Amino acid sequence: NAGVTQTPKFQVLKTGQSMTLQCAQDMNHEYMSWYRQDPGMGLRLIHYSVGAGITDQGEVPNGYNVSRSTTEDFPLRLLSAAPSQTSVYFCASSPPSRNTIYFGEGSWLTVV
C-alpha cells in the first residue's frame, strides 16, 4: 500500500513547455484533488474529481487540465508553462466513507 504517489518530485520547465504531473493512489479512493502551494500561503485547489469520469474546477484552474479515466490515476497537465506556475503541487485523495484526506509528498515545479 503506497498511498498517494506523485511524480516527478522535482521539475524545471522553460516557459511555454507542457508537462504532466502524475498522481496515483492504491487505496481505491473516489475523491482526488490537485492543490498548489505558494510561499507563505495555504493550499489552493486547482481541480478535483469525485470519481472516474468526473472532474470539476477549483479555485485556480486556469492553465491546467485534468482527466480521471481510472479510479487510481489523476494526472495534472500544464498546457503552456508560465513563471506564475512555479509552485509546489500536492495531490490528495479521500475515501467516500471517511473524511481523512491523504496527501502525496508534493512536486516542486520551477518554470524559467
Add this chain to the structure above:
Amino acid sequence: GIQVEQSPPDLILQEGANSTLRCNFSDSVNNLQWFHQNPWGQLINLFYIPSGTKQNGRLSATTVATERYSLLYISSSQTTDSGVYFCAVGTRGNMRFGAGTRLTVKP
C-alpha cells in the same frame, strides 16, 4: 467563496510550553480539518472536526460551528511539533485552506 483566516501567522515557543491556534471561517461548514505540514513539506491530517471537541495525545481541537471558529491546542510542545498548521473547510474533494500558522518550537 468561503473565507478561512488563521491566527497567529507565526508562533515561537520554548519546548514544553502550551499553545492555541485559531481558525475563523466565514460561512457554515460541515467539514473542517486540521493539518500539520512538517519542515520537509509532508502534510498530515490531524483532526476531522466540524463540531465538538477531539483529543489525540498532546493535541486537541474544538470547533464551535455556530460561532464559526475552531481552536487547535498543543500541550507540552516538542521540537517535532514545528511546522505549519493549516485549517481547511469544505467538502472532501474541495477544501479551502487558511494561510496557516507557522510554529517554531525551540529546545
